[in-house]
Amino acid sequence: MERPRAFLRGFWRRIIQILPEGLYARSALIVIAPMIILQCVLTYVFMERHWQLVTNRLSTALTQDIAAIIDLHKTFPGSDDEVTRIAQDRLKIDADFLPLGPLPPALPKPFFQIVDAALSNEIRRQISRPFWLDTVGRSNLIEIRIQLDDSILRVTAYRSAAYASNSYIFLLWMVGTSFVLIVVAVIFLRSQIKPILSLAGAAEEFGKGRDRDFRPRGAREVRRAGLAFIEMKRRIERAIEQRTTMLNGVSHDLRTVLTRFKLSLALMGDSEETQELQKDVAEMQRMLEAYLAFARGAAGESAVKIDMIDFLEELRFDAVREGFDVKIAYSGDPIVTLRPDAFKRCLSNLIGNAQIHAENVAVEAVRDKRFLTIHVDDDGPGIPAALREDVFRPFFRIDEARNQDLGGTGLGLAIALDIARSHGGNITLSDSFMGGLRATVRVPV
Numbered sequence: 001m002e003r004p005r006a007f008l009r010g011f012w013r014r015i016i017q018i019l020p021e022g023l024y025a026r027s028a029l030i031v032i033a034p035m036i037i038l039q040c041v042l043t044y045v046f047m048e049r050h051w052q053l054v055t056n057r058l059s060t061a062l063t064q065d066i067a068a069i070i071d072l073h074k075t076f077p078g079s080d081d082e083v084t085r086i087a088q089d090r091l092k093i094d095a096d097f098l099p100l101g102p103l104p105p106a107l108p109k110p111f112f113q114i115v116d117a118a119l120s121n122e123i124r125r126q127i128s129r130p131f132w133l134d135t136v137g138r139s140n141l142i143e144i145r146i147q148l149d150d151s152i153l154r155v156t157a158y159r160s161a162a163y164a165s166n167s168y169i170f171l172l173w174m175v176g177t178s179f180v181l182i183v184v185a186v187i188f189l190r191s192q193i194k195p196i197l198s199l200a201g202a203a204e205e206f207g208k209g210r211d212r213d214f215r216p217r218g219a220r221e222v223r224r225a226g227l228a229f230i231e232m233k234r235r236i237e238r239a240i241e242q243r244t245t246m247l248n249g250v251s252h253d254l255r256t257v258l259t260r261f262k263l264s265l266a267l268m269g270d271s272e273e274t275q276e277l278q279k280d281v282a283e284m285q286r287m288l289e290a291y292l293a294f295a296r297g298a299a300g301e302s303a304v305k306i307d308m309i310d311f312l313e314e315l316r317f318d319a320v321r322e323g324f325d326v327k328i329a330y331s332g333d334p335i336v337t338l339r340p341d342a343f344k345r346c347l348s349n350l351i352g353n354a355q356i357h358a359e360n361v362a363v364e365a366v367r368d369k370r371f372l373t374i375h376v377d378d379d380g381p382g383i384p385a386a387l388r389e390d391v392f393r394p395f396f397r398i399d400e401a402r403n404q405d406l407g408g409t410g411l412g413l414a415i416a417l418d419i420a421r422s423h424g425g426n427i428t429l430s431d432s433f434m435g436g437l438r439a440t441v442r443v444p445v
Helices: 002-018 023-075 080-090 114-126 167-207 220-267 272-296 308-321 340-357 412-422
Strands: 094-099 131-134 141-147 151-158 304-307 326-331 335-338 361-367 371-378 426-431 437-444
Touching: 023 080, 023 094, 023 114, 023 141, 023 151, 023 167, 080 094, 114 131, 114 141, 167 220, 220 272, 304 308, 308 326, 308 340, 308 361, 335 340, 340 361, 340 371, 340 412, 340 437, 412 426, 412 437
Parallel strands: 326 361
Antiparallel strands: 094 151, 131 141, 141 151, 304 335, 361 371, 371 437, 426 437
């Protein structure tokens, strides 16, 4: 039992691999495949059964006419001219009597031998004399020669007298109606698939932080899914707005307390104890900003079109002000739709981490038709391959070779990854050609 089941599972997997993946292609296949199968069955039944039956009956009638001509020839000797006239006028058959001699050699069988087989069988059954048959030489005529006792009867008849020759009409009607049905099915399927693609596009744009005008259309189920998406989008936006409001309140309250601490320390005068307390307060404020930045993410910011060349130059200028020299390279269309403030925070975290642990930093950006890819390379000690996934976890810190957010909270890469994913992209770490670490940001455009 296991072997047949395994065979069936493997066969079904191969069938699934062959089938198209898109909903539009699968829907078209569901509509078109039964139509083609039905037409093939009808064609076989009609051509093989109906046409063969009609051809057999027509061949029987033509053979009966030929047998009647032979009977007239035998019954009324010497009246061959009158017999040929009757055959031409009444039976629409050209008949003449040739001198007795051998019949021509047999011709090769035609590819479609329905007429040849039907006529041969009827002549053998009704006349039972040696005969020669040509159904190929002249396409619209059939020539039959039958050896008699004193002569050879040559009969030339129209092909339609022995064969149902209107097959092309059936095929034309079949192909024509099928084409019309396929066109109608394609138009209908396109109108049904388009709302689904619109819903998928709206969901994708929302995931990238872009607002897209979307109205549910199409079938009832598709409209229901669209309305559910709109309601989900509203709930998410409401939750983000509530979280942002709460964070702003918490930030305001904590900053107020820290400001009081700073004021109290300033009034206490300058001493070794107050210096240590000022350092602690500064550390608390920096940690608070990092926590709020991680929790807030890119809330409240809309995606806009920016010039990436100017954007990267601004990052380089910020690094120069801090005493670092960052090399910038860009290729491709410079206009990209992003959340500028959030994306700047993402790249600033990556560049800042590289600057802490390396002497040289290079930023290379490439824009193609689908993605914007940015590589941040350095010549620092790098990160072990086993820890490259862990460093993206919030509050994860490395104290050995490379310490993200040195002296901080370990949120730099976590914030950068969260921003990249909010744009529908990702960040990966690998070895750099400069000998250190390469951080690759890839977001769809």
